[in-house]
Amino acid sequence: MPLLARRWRLPYIALLAVVGLLLSTSALQAYRLGGGTRPWEPFLWEFSSVAVIGLLALGVHALVGALRGQPWPRQMAVHALALPAFSLLHVGGMFGLRLLVYGLVGVDYHPDPLPTLLVYEGGKDAVTYISFCLIARGVWMAQAAAARAQELERARRELAELQLARLADQVQPHFLFNTLNLISSVMYEDVARADRLLCQLADLLRQTLAAQQRAEHSVREELALVQPFLELMQARFGPERLVVHIEAQEGAGACRLPALLLFAPVENAVKHDVARHRGRVTVSVVARRAGGRLHLSVSNHGDTPVPESPPDPDGGLGLRNLHERIEGRYGHAARIAFGPDGSGMALHLDLPCES
Numbered sequence: 001m002p003l004l005a006r007r008w009r010l011p012y013i014a015l016l017a018v019v020g021l022l023l024s025t026s027a028l029q030a031y032r033l034g035g036g037t038r039p040w041e042p043f044l045w046e047f048s049s050v051a052v053i054g055l056l057a058l059g060v061h062a063l064v065g066a067l068r069g070q071p072w073p074r075q076m077a078v079h080a081l082a083l084p085a086f087s088l089l090h091v092g093g094m095f096g097l098r099l100l101v102y103g104l105v106g107v108d109y110h111p112d113p114l115p116t117l118l119v120y121e122g123g124k125d126a127v128t129y130i131s132f133c134l135i136a137r138g139v140w141m142a143q144a145a146a147a148r149a150q151e152l153e154r155a156r157r158e159l160a161e162l163q164l165a166r167l168a169d170q171v172q173p174h175f176l177f178n179t180l181n182l183i184s185s186v187m188y189e190d191v192a193r194a195d196r197l198l199c200q201l202a203d204l205l206r207q208t209l210a211a212q213q214r215a216e217h218s219v220r221e222e223l224a225l226v227q228p229f230l231e232l233m234q235a236r237f238g239p240e241r242l243v244v245h246i247e248a249q250e251g252a253g254a255c256r257l258p259a260l261l262l263f264a265p266v267e268n269a270v271k272h273d274v275a276r277h278r279g280r281v282t283v284s285v286v287a288r289r290a291g292g293r294l295h296l297s298v299s300n301h302g303d304t305p306v307p308e309s310p311p312d313p314d315g316g317l318g319l320r321n322l323h324e325r326i327e328g329r330y331g332h333a334a335r336i337a338f339g340p341d342g343s344g345m346a347l348h349l350d351l352p353c354e355s
Helices: 006-033 040-066 072-105 114-184 191-213 219-237 263-274 313-333
Strands: 216-218 242-248 256-258 281-290 293-302 335-341 344-352
Touching (some): 006 040, 040 114, 114 191, 191 219, 216 219, 219 256, 219 263, 219 281, 256 313, 263 281, 263 293, 263 313, 313 335, 313 344
Antiparallel strands (some): 216 256, 293 344, 335 344
């Protein structure tokens, strides 16, 4: 990791320039009042100090970072040695720059004796060094907190993805077993029809496996998987018993959602209502978009009331997985409603539309 990230280099140089200008402007007033005749001198004095301090500040920041986690006595001992080194480097660098510039312009420069300089600058350098240590410690703590937050967020995303993958893995076997049970009921009645259903099932499974590898896809792609499933069920029960209605309003098809999200409710609509109805049942899957929200509904309506029967554990599993997948993917941004709707049942999903 670089001592100063590229994106902070220009702002840091700009900050040093502003500080140098402010100090130079203040020193210029005192310099003129004292009878000075070379206005550039206060700028040289202050900018030479600020430039050296700016470089030493980076070293202090690196030192504080290297001492993180060390025992306090060791840190204090290192700082006790680093403070006089900081002051010596500041004085040496600052007056070295001044002597260089004065030599280039041909002006004599006679600084105070070295002991006087060290005493005068040493007090200021001690305050500056301690201030830099405190600032650097705060910066390192903030960076560590940000890194921990990023790591926690990454772990949360990975956990959510693993949970969604586990739930998605439960969908396909559940759908497969129920579909095979439906096909088995006609195997000995109509072999050609059962063979046709198995071929349709194989094609559908290939598509669902491909969709599952992507984790999520568009509503248009989801409906392209739901439709052959309903056609498979329509071939099983007959068009006189099962009517299929799929509708996607313009704009809704581009919204993204977890792959195979609608399979469980569509399967439940077929298994728990068509299979128990004596008359005709219409299964509808509708997708609409309103602003930034996606509204999905899966409903069934029959010509005759649904007979009373105990709840099916498989249906409960499918809806429970649906709830968990939506909660893991969208959190509180999604809303789910499920219950009676006229002569059937309806599931309504209100999700954020992510294109």
